[in-house]
Amino acid sequence: MSSQSPWSIPLLPGLLDRWRERDVLLRDSVLALVIALGAFVPTLSGIGAQIGDLPERPANVVGLGLVLAQALPLAVRRRWPAACLAVIAGAFAVHQALGYATTFASVGLYLALYSAGAHQVRFRHGLAAVAGAGYVVLAVALDRLGSPQSGPDYLAFFLVLVAVRMLGSTVRTRRAGEAERRRLTAEAATAAERARIARELHDVVTHHVTAMVVQADAAQFLLTSAPERAREGLTAVSDTGRRALTELRYLLGVLEATGESAPADPARADRAPTLGRVGDLVERARKSGQPVEFSEQGERRPQGVDVELAAYRVVQETLTNALKHAPGKPTRVLLRYGDEQLGIEVATDGPVGVPVTREPVAGGRGLAGLRVRVRMLDGELEAGPRPEGGFEVRATIPAKTLQE
Numbered sequence: 001m002s003s004q005s006p007w008s009i010p011l012l013p014g015l016l017d018r019w020r021e022r023d024v025l026l027r028d029s030v031l032a033l034v035i036a037l038g039a040f041v042p043t044l045s046g047i048g049a050q051i052g053d054l055p056e057r058p059a060n061v062v063g064l065g066l067v068l069a070q071a072l073p074l075a076v077r078r079r080w081p082a083a084c085l086a087v088i089a090g091a092f093a094v095h096q097a098l099g100y101a102t103t104f105a106s107v108g109l110y111l112a113l114y115s116a117g118a119h120q121v122r123f124r125h126g127l128a129a130v131a132g133a134g135y136v137v138l139a140v141a142l143d144r145l146g147s148p149q150s151g152p153d154y155l156a157f158f159l160v161l162v163a164v165r166m167l168g169s170t171v172r173t174r175r176a177g178e179a180e181r182r183r184l185t186a187e188a189a190t191a192a193e194r195a196r197i198a199r200e201l202h203d204v205v206t207h208h209v210t211a212m213v214v215q216a217d218a219a220q221f222l223l224t225s226a227p228e229r230a231r232e233g234l235t236a237v238s239d240t241g242r243r244a245l246t247e248l249r250y251l252l253g254v255l256e257a258t259g260e261s262a263p264a265d266p267a268r269a270d271r272a273p274t275l276g277r278v279g280d281l282v283e284r285a286r287k288s289g290q291p292v293e294f295s296e297q298g299e300r301r302p303q304g305v306d307v308e309l310a311a312y313r314v315v316q317e318t319l320t321n322a323l324k325h326a327p328g329k330p331t332r333v334l335l336r337y338g339d340e341q342l343g344i345e346v347a348t349d350g351p352v353g354v355p356v357t358r359e360p361v362a363g364g365r366g367l368a369g370l371r372v373r374v375r376m377l378d379g380e381l382e383a384g385p386r387p388e389g390g391f392e393v394r395a396t397i398p399a400k401t402l403q404e
Contacts, residue, residue: 048106117168298337
């Protein structure tokens with residue numbers, strides 16, 4: 001048995017995550033304080049930025065103030081990067097011109113330049129131009145004060161400063177690109193979800209409303225000639241309306257629920273459109289006056305929710321189209337259950353005025369919406385007129401049998 005020390009690796013990511021959750025100002029203030037304190041550690045005095053190499057001046061209060069001015073402004077390096085760079089660069093220039101000894105606090109110049117490149121939003125090019133001009137002035141001043149540095153030395157130090165700022169700019173560009181990718185991904189997900197909701201609402205509302213309109217029209221003609229049959233038609237309208245409300249409640253419940261809680265509600269699952277409820281679709285179409293022949297081949301086994309819903313919607317949409325465009329024409333619904341595929345065939349006799357849509361159209365309605373839904377499951381849907389007259393819809397969906 002191995003024991004895990006308190007300083008084991010899993011502990012470190014947790015500490016880092018909690019540190020990243022802290023306020024930016026707090027984190028940068030701690031960084032500024034650490035660098036300022038490091039300026040008074042003798043072993044760190046050799047680490048820093050140095051360009052003047054003028055005769056060293058003894059430390060005094062002015063030197064102490066310049067040291068702190070090169071470190072403490074880092075507390076606002078992300079909130080006000082331009083101001084941070086201006087103060088630190090100015091303090092560094094004066095510190096070099098007066099010949100004070102190099103301290104660890106001069107590292108703040110590099111951090112301020114990086115922060116300006118990474119976090120400055122406005123006037124970035126103007127800030128870079130001013131900083132470059134300021135460096136030229138510093139180089140000339142140091143040369144006049146007797147610095148032993150030559151032109152190549154000043155150029156090399158300048159290139160180091162430019163490289164630090166470019167590193168910050170690169171990080172800023174990558175962050176902006178990542179933020180843009182996340183935005184586009186979120187927009188695409190939102191659009192896809194809206195299209196899915198639109199398809200569901202179309203399939204539910206169009207089917208039931210079409211059936212209600214057909215049944216109500218038939219009842220009007222029967223009110224005087226066959227009141228009993230008219231009463232049956234009105235009862236069918238009422239039943240269809242209740243089924244529409246039931247399916248809409250189920251749909252709204254699924255949209256409001258999370259992925260884990262949605263299937264956990266047995267009452268909601270009982271209202272879910274599935275292959276087992278295709279017979280109800282057929283029966284309602286028959287009550288609406290559409291002669292429908294329903295048959296199944298193979299052994300029906302429970303499929304995945306997405307497969308069952310897609311198959312149900314295919315039958316629902318085609319029966320709705322038959323009611324709208326070929327009322328009273330014989331319609332045949334065939335479900336083929338296979339080990340690898342689920343086949344759906346719906347054929348209606350006579351001329352059917354449903355437009356043949358080979359590609360999805362904008363908005364994803366009707367047959368185009370069905371084609372999109374089926375293709376999302378790696379299936380295929382074909383719809384078009386039959387050679388002998390009428391209209392036919394064929395769909396093939398890969399089976400996703402649930403293991404019992």
